[in-house]
Amino acid sequence: xxxxQRDRSFAAIxxxxxxxxxxxxxxxxxxxxxxxSVSLLVxxxxxxxxxxxxxxxxxxxxxxxxxxxxxxxxxxAKNGAHFTYFLSCTxxxxxxxxxxxxxPHQKRGKSNVGFAQSxxxxxxxxxxxxxxxxxxxxxxxxxxxxxxxxxxxxxDWSAEYATFHATLKNAWKSVDLREPAGWQDLVDHGIKGFxxxxxxxxxxxxxxxxxxxxxxxxxxxxxxxxxxMPVEEDGIIRFGLPLIPEGPNDKPIIGMDYNLxxxxxxxxxxxxDSAEFEDRAYAAFKEAFDKQYAGARIPLQLGFxxxxxxxxxxxxxxxxxxxxxxxxxxxxxxxxxEAIPMIEARGKLQTxxx
Numbered sequence: 001x002x003x004x005q006r007d008r009s010f011a012a013i014x015x016x017x018x019x020x021x022x023x024x025x026x027x028x029x030x031x032x033x034x035x036x037s038v039s040l041l042v043x044x045x046x047x048x049x050x051x052x053x054x055x056x057x058x059x060x061x062x063x064x065x066x067x068x069x070x071x072x073x074x075x076x077a078k079n080g081a082h083f084t085y086f087l088s089c090t091x092x093x094x095x096x097x098x099x100x101x102x103x104p105h106q107k108r109g110k111s112n113v114g115f116a117q118s119x120x121x122x123x124x125x126x127x128x129x130x131x132x133x134x135x136x137x138x139x140x141x142x143x144x145x146x147x148x149x150x151x152x153x154x155x156d157w158s159a160e161y162a163t164f165h166a167t168l169k170n171a172w173k174s175v176d177l178r179e180p181a182g183w184q185d186l187v188d189h190g191i192k193g194f195x196x197x198x199x200x201x202x203x204x205x206x207x208x209x210x211x212x213x214x215x216x217x218x219x220x221x222x223x224x225x226x227x228x229m230p231v232e233e234d235g236i237i238r239f240g241l242p243l244i245p246e247g248p249n250d251k252p253i254i255g256m257d258y259n260l261x262x263x264x265x266x267x268x269x270x271x272x273d274s275a276e277f278e279d280r281a282y283a284a285f286k287e288a289f290d291k292q293y294a295g296a297r298i299p300l301q302l303g304f305x306x307x308x309x310x311x312x313x314x315x316x317x318x319x320x321x322x323x324x325x326x327x328x329x330x331x332x333x334x335x336x337x338e339a340i341p342m343i344e345a346r347g348k349l350q351t352x353x354x
Contacts, residue, residue, distance in 0.1 A: 051297060052297050052342070052346050053297070053330050053331060053332045053342070054289070054292060054293045054299075054300070054325075054328075054330060054331045054332070055300070055331075055332050055334055055342060055343075056081075056300050056302075056321075056322070056325060056326065056331060056332070056333045056334070057239075057299055057300070057301045057302070057334060057335070057336060057339055058081065058083050058084070058301075058302055058303075058304070058318065058322065058333065059083065059084040059085070059086060059195070059301070059302075059304070059336070060083060060084070060085050060086065060304050060306055061086045061088075061142050061197075061303060061304070061305050061306075062086070062087075062088050062091070062142060062146075062305050062306045062307075063085040063086060063087045063088070063091070063142070063306055064088065064091040064113075064125065064306050065306040065307070066121065066124045066125055066128055068306045068307075068308070068315075069125070069128035069129075069132070069306075070128065071315070073128070073131070073132055073135065075318075075319055075322060076135070076137065076322075076333075077135070078323075079322045079326040079327065079333065080326055080327065080333070081326045081333035081334075082135075082136045082137050082138070082333065082335040082338060083137050083138070084138035084140055084193065084220075084335045084336045085129075085132060085137060085138065085139055085140065086140050086141065086142035086193070086194075086195040086220070087129070087139060087140065087141060087142055088113055088142045088143065088144060088145070088146055088197075089141075089143070089144040089163065089164045089167040089168065090111040090113060090114065090115045090116070090144050090145050090146075091114075091115070091116050091122075091125060092116060092125065092126070092167050092168065092171045092174075093115050093116055093144075093167060094115075094116060094118075094174055094175060095115075096174075097115075097167065097174060098111075098115045101144065101145065103144060103145045103147050103160060103163075104147070104149070104152055104156035104157075104159055104160060105152075105156070106145065110145065111144070111145035111146065112145055112146040112147055112197075113145065113146040119176075122171070122174070122175045123175050123177055126171055126172060126175070126177065130180055130183065130186075133186055133190070136335070136338075137335060138192070138193060138336055138338075139186065139190065139191055140191055140192065140193035140195065140220075141161070141164050141191055141193065141195075141216070142194075142195055142197060143160045143161070143164060143194075143196070143197060144163050144164055144167065146197040146198075147160075147197060148197065148198050148200045149196060149197065149200060149201070149202060149207070150200045150201065150202055150203065151202070152202055152207070153202075153206055154205075154206040154207070154209045155210075157202070157206065157207050158210045158213060158214065161210060161211075161214040162214075165187065165214070168187045168191070169184065169187050169188075188215075189215075191215075192216060192218060192336075193216060193217070193218045193219070193220060193336050193337065194211055194216050194218075194219050194220070194221070195219070195220045195221050196219075199223055199241070199254075200221075201219075201221045201222070208233055208234050208236050208238075209234070211236050212234065212235055212236055216236065217236065217237060217340075218230070218237040218238070218336055218337075218340060219236050219237070219238045219239070220238075220239040220240070220241070220301070220336060221238075221240075222238055222239065222240030222241070223240050223241055223242075223254055224240035224241070224243065225242070225243055225252075226244070227242045227244075227288065227291075227292055227298040227299065227301070228240060228242065228298060229298060229299070229343065229348045229349065229350065230340075230343065231349070232349055237340055237349065239301060240301070241254050241255050241256055241301050241303050242254075242255050242288070242300070242301060243255070244284055244285075244287070244288040245284065245287060246260070246263070246280065246283075247263070247280060253284070254303075255284075255285070255288065255300075255301065255302045255303065256302070256304070257281075257303070257304045257305055257307075257309055257314035257315075258305055258309070260277070260280075260281050260309075260313075261309040261310055261314070264280065264310060264313075265277070265310055269309070269310060269311070270310055270311075271310065271311035273310070274311030274312065274313045275313075277310045277311075277313035278313040278314070278316045278317050278320075279317075281313060281314050281317035282316075282317035282320050282321060285302060285317060285318070285321045286321060286324070288300055289321065289325055293325075293331070299339055299343065302318070302321075304318060
């Protein structure tokens with residue numbers, strides 16, 4: 001546009017400076033056409049610049065298998081992404097801690113997801129957790145023994161949160177390791193999020209009240225009809241995994257690997273059809289992304305586990321997605337903690353009467 005303006009000014013100066021012989025220096029037809037095209041494009045360009053980045057929020061539940069800690073961290077590093085890890089604290093419990101652990105309304109020493117198998121396994125896992133934190137990932141809570149807490153009281157949740165906190169506070173000492181400087185600060189102030197096992201939240205305010213007392217600022221236990229902005233409830237920002245279209249009939253499904261596993265193979269491992277399941281999962285993820293990327297740019301949340309179901313189909317689909325979209329300049333693959341201020345800056349955070 002500046003070039004077009006300069007051409008118009010040049011013509012006017014010639015006319016004013018040669019009054020006896022007025023010389024018109026008209027803009028060429030091709031240049032005029034180009035300038036008009038640019039002038040029409042400017043509002044569209046400005047609108048594109050003003051559009052918020054498309055946020056992609058990837059999370060993992062359980063966060064135990066050390067090989068998958070490494071695999072996920074490498075995936076994030078090569079694609080400029082940050083992930084959120086919802087840690088089950090029984091995977092930091094050695095034999096002595098296992099015998100002492102008792103979840104609300106459960107027998108002592110019971111966990112639905114098991115415990116660490118050795119002190120060496122815990123040591124390696126602690127290294128992965130700490131380095132993931134240093135790399136910018138969210139370390140968050142998935143409670144401890146992975147029990148369905150939909151009937152739990154506020155006191156029940158508070159007890160489980162207290163066990164999680166105490167387990168992490170003493171994790172390095174329990175396996176005779178010197179903890180890194182900053183670990184206690186991470187445990188006391190850096191673990192800001194929670195996701196309920198089975199996405200099973202207590203009806204009413206009990207779980208949220210306990211989360212608030214435990215120092216959490218966000219919860220990611222909801223399920224929404226599609227990608228949705230988070231809502232604030234009593235000081236806790238609540239996120240939900242969306243239902244997304246999947247399969248030949250675009251039937252909605254929670255955007256999580258386990259749900260795909262159950263749909264594709266009825267929850268039984270099927271490595272023979274792994275490539276087909278990968279393609280279906282990737283197509284569903286990409287379609288959900290594309291819809292938001294071209295539309296309202298509501299953050300896309302997808303959840304995974306530290307288990308490579310159906311021969312790793314869903315992890316491969318995830319790798320394809322982040323490799324495709326996270327490098328784009330108008331996309332940010334971020335943790336929940338990173339997403340919150342970006343959403344708040346858009347003025348899209350709402351209060352809820354949930």
